[in-house]
Amino acid sequence: MRIVADENIPLLNAFFADQGEIATYPGREIGREHLMQADALLVRSVTKVDAALLAGTPVRFVGTCTIGTDHLDLAGLAAAGIQVASAPGCNARGVVEYVLSCLLTLAERTGVAWRTRCVGIIGVGEVGGRLAATLTALGVDCLLCDPPRAQRGESGFVSLDALLAQADVITCHVPLNKQGPHATQHLLSAERLAKLAPGTWLINSSRGPVVDNQALASLLPQRPDLQVALDVWEQEPQVDLALAQLCALATPHIAGYSLDGKLRGTEQIYQAFCAHFQQSAALKLDDLAPASGLAHLAVDEQTEAVWALARALRLVYDVRDDDARFRAALQGLPQKQIPQAFDQLRKHYPLRRECSHLQLGWLGDKAPPAEWAAAGFSCQRG
Numbered sequence: 001m002r003i004v005a006d007e008n009i010p011l012l013n014a015f016f017a018d019q020g021e022i023a024t025y026p027g028r029e030i031g032r033e034h035l036m037q038a039d040a041l042l043v044r045s046v047t048k049v050d051a052a053l054l055a056g057t058p059v060r061f062v063g064t065c066t067i068g069t070d071h072l073d074l075a076g077l078a079a080a081g082i083q084v085a086s087a088p089g090c091n092a093r094g095v096v097e098y099v100l101s102c103l104l105t106l107a108e109r110t111g112v113a114w115r116t117r118c119v120g121i122i123g124v125g126e127v128g129g130r131l132a133a134t135l136t137a138l139g140v141d142c143l144l145c146d147p148p149r150a151q152r153g154e155s156g157f158v159s160l161d162a163l164l165a166q167a168d169v170i171t172c173h174v175p176l177n178k179q180g181p182h183a184t185q186h187l188l189s190a191e192r193l194a195k196l197a198p199g200t201w202l203i204n205s206s207r208g209p210v211v212d213n214q215a216l217a218s219l220l221p222q223r224p225d226l227q228v229a230l231d232v233w234e235q236e237p238q239v240d241l242a243l244a245q246l247c248a249l250a251t252p253h254i255a256g257y258s259l260d261g262k263l264r265g266t267e268q269i270y271q272a273f274c275a276h277f278q279q280s281a282a283l284k285l286d287d288l289a290p291a292s293g294l295a296h297l298a299v300d301e302q303t304e305a306v307w308a309l310a311r312a313l314r315l316v317y318d319v320r321d322d323d324a325r326f327r328a329a330l331q332g333l334p335q336k337q338i339p340q341a342f343d344q345l346r347k348h349y350p351l352r353r354e355c356s357h358l359q360l361g362w363l364g365d366k367a368p369p370a371e372w373a374a375a376g377f378s379c380q381r382g
């Protein structure tokens with residue numbers, strides 16, 4: 001068995017060394033010449049894979065250790081008889097924590113309490129669904145928009161235009177679909193952006209083209225009331241630095257970059273690979289993942305739950321650090337050098353664990369507030 005893989009897949013050897021011979025390359029550089037003897041191709045989001053890339057190669061399995069699949073030509077690969085697997089939900093919690101951190105930061109900067117804002121979630125799948133559950137547990141009002149789910153008869157959704165008119169915060173969690181009845185390319189078009197209510201906070205951590213970046217860059221100089229956080233960019237790894245300058249928060253596509261999320265992605269693809277090649281999937285992430293490196297925070301009945309949660313979140317993840325690194329690395333660079341600097345920020349991303357690695361030590365006599373557990377934090381006595 002020969003496996004070709006992106007060099008940025010963590011625990012690649014730990015999971016796959018027993019399965020065959022592994023050759024790794026930078027994800028953006030994987031070409032047909034590397035695949036002429038490969039049975040399986042394992043990628044992340046930066047490798048564009050279509051039937052033409054694989055034509056004439058023995059590759060019969062493609063696994064992407066990511067949630068998004070817009071870099072894969074799913075229809076073409078299926079027509080060519082190539083099995084494709086992705087890692088649904090693997091880093092969804094990381095994205096939720098990124099959004100929470102954006103809310104805390106924008107609240108601090110504007111002086112508007114984030115818990116009083118109505119959050120409009122566009123795309124209510126793994127990420128949007130977990131975000132809605134977390135915010136609801138914290139007492140935040142949410143509006144949900146997901147036409148594919150509404151069309152399947154599920155209730156509780158509003159139309160996109162109703163959401164845009166009513167929400168104080170808009171956060172996008174849709175896949176990038178260029179065609180079809182629910183296409184998402186430029187879902188936030190120039191026309192829709194122009195209608196954003198005064199003081200709206202807009203967060204995009206889905207895919208760059210979901211928001212018309214050129215229209216946003218034209219709008220923002222006339223709308224200083226809008227607060228925009230962009231994690232994804234229309235021409236990645238190229239970034240429009242003028243747009244980044246106008247954003248309140250700018251990061252290099254790292255919303256889901258918790259180590260936990262990346263490792264779950266590798267494990268999910270290992271399982272799919274073993275199922276495809278009829279191998280037993282004997283290895284478990286719990287046995288291979290590095291120790292948790294728990295952070296601790298002691299709280300008691302006098303501590304306001306929301307204050308404690310904000311403090312807890314800052315201990316594990318702070319989007320301001322990613323924003324500062326992004327601006328320090330990219331500002332003033334000639335355009336030609338931006339893609340490499342963008343990729344370097346992602347390749348050398350600091351260790352980040354999820355909130356499940358934070359222990360809230362409860363010192364009170366009564367039971368700890370239920371909303372903490374509901375919001376995804378573990379709380380133990382002492």
Ligand SMILES: NC(=O)C1=CN([C@@H]2O[C@H](COP(=O)(O)OP(=O)(O)OC[C@H]3O[C@@H](n4cnc5c(N)ncnc54)[C@H](O)[C@@H]3O)[C@@H](O)[C@H]2O)C=CC1
Pocket residue numbers: 067068069088089091092095122123124125126127128129145146147148149173174175176182183184187205206207231232253254255256257
């Ligand atoms: N910035 C980052 O680091 C990360 C970005 N992502 C992006 O986030 C996207 C969403 O992730 P998940 O929630 O896990 O995907 P998911 O597939 O579980 O959920 C997506 C939801 O969007 C809905 N949807 C589709 N078209 C829509 C439309 N036109 N309007 C409103 N809703 C629509 C779907 O019905 C579905 O419920 C991924 O496809 C990926 O592109 C995911 C992980 C990390």
Ligand SMILES: O=C(O)C(=O)[C@H](O)COP(=O)(O)O
Pocket residue numbers: 008044045046065066067068069091253254255256257
């Ligand atoms: O899972 C997804 O979808 C994402 O957007 C990942 O965060 C992408 O990470 P890379 O594959 O670009 O490392």
